[in-house]
Amino acid sequence: MTQREAGPARMMSTLGIAGFCSGLALVGVYLITQPRIARNQAEALEAAIFRVLPGARSREALVFQRGELVPVQAGAADASGGEAVYAGYDEAGRRIGFAIPAEGPGFQDTIELIYGYDPARRRIVGMQVLESRETPGLGDKIIKDQDFVSSFSDLGVTPEVVVVRRGRSRDNEVDAISGATISSNAVVKIINDSNARWLERLPAAETEPER
C-alpha cells in the first residue's frame, strides 16, 4: 500500500481497472463453464426422464401448440417455456408414456419434479424431484424416503391423487411421510395440478411416433 495520498484520478483508475479485469475474468470463466453447466442440466433431466419412465430407451420432446402435441424442432432448446413434455419409446419404438415436468410451491421454495405417466393405463409410473429446498432431515424425505418415492411407481390418477395419513387402501392414495406432511402434500398437489392441465392433451392410444 502506498504511503502517499492518492488523488481521485488514481483511485478511480484503480477501481476501473480492477472492475475491468474482473469483468474479463468472469466473462471468460462463464464462457468456459456454460456449455458444461448446460450439459449437466440436460443430463440430469435426461436421466430423470428415463428413471420415471421405466423401460424407455429413447425419448422425444413435445410441446402443446394449437390443440395438439408437436415435436420440438431440432436445435430449439428443450423444455422451452416449461410447457414441454417428453414422450418415451421402448426398443421397438412403441410409446410407453410421457414424462411430465411440473413445479409448484413446497414448504420453503419451489419444488420442481418430473413424473412418468402411462396414458393407456391412466397411471403414474414414476416420479423424481429435480429441485427442492425442503427442510433437511424432514421435508427432503420426498427425495430420500424410498417408500414415498416408490409409491409413485404405480399410482392411479382418477379422480385425483390423494394423500392419506397411514395405510393406503385405494390405488390413487399415497402415504404421507411422517414429519413431512406439508412437503408430501405439496408433491401430490403439484402432480394433480399438472394432471388437470396435461391429461386431456395426451393421446391415450398408440399413434405413429411423430418424427
Place this chain on the structure above:
Amino acid sequence: MSTPAQTYEELAKGIWRENPVFVQLLGLCPALAVTNSAINGLAMGAATAFVLLGSSLLVSSLRNLIPKQVRITSFIIVIATFVTVADLSLQALAPAVHKELGAFVALIVVNCVILGRQEAFARHSVGAALADAAGMSLGFGLALLSVGTIREVLGSGSLFGVDLFGPHFEPWVVMVLPPGGFITLGLMLAVFAHLRARRERARKGAAGTLEERRVA
C-alpha cells in the same frame, strides 16, 4: 523475506491457536448453515479455501498498486470475482455439491474471514500472505468438517453418506436442523475455550497469574 520458521508459524496459527471459527468466531454463518453433513462442510471449506488463497495471492502481489482509500472496495472486487469463479466451476464440475450448498457459495463473498485476512495481511509479502491464507483455510475447513461430521453422525446416522449404525439407530433429526448447528458449535466452542484456558494456566504456572488473562 520471512524465514521458513516464520512461514510455518503463519501457517500453523490458523489451524489451532487462531482458528477462524473456534477462536476468532468468524464465518459462523456458513459454519452453522451448511454443516448438516460432513461432505457439505468439506465442500464449503474447499470453496472458501480457493477464494481465500486466490484473493490473498492477488491482493498481496498488488499491495503496492492499490491506494489505501479504495483498498476495501478493491478487495471486494477481487473476492467477488473469485467467488463467482468458484460458483460457476462448482456448477460445471460438481453439480450435486453445488445443489447442496445452494446460495451459500455466493455468500462466501461476505465471509468476514476472507476480508479480515486481506486487511490483516495486505502489507505482508506474497509468501507470508499465502501461508496465512493456507493456515486459515485449513482451520476453517477443519472446523466445518468437524461440525459437519458430528451433526451427520448423530443426525443421520451416517458419515460421508455411509450408513454407520444400521436400521435400529433412530437419528436425532434435530442435529441436522438449524438448532443442531447451534448446539454442536456451542459445545465445540466450550471445549476449545476450556482447552485454551487449561493451556494458559499450565503456561503461566504460578497461581497468582491465573486470572490475568480471562478466557471467555
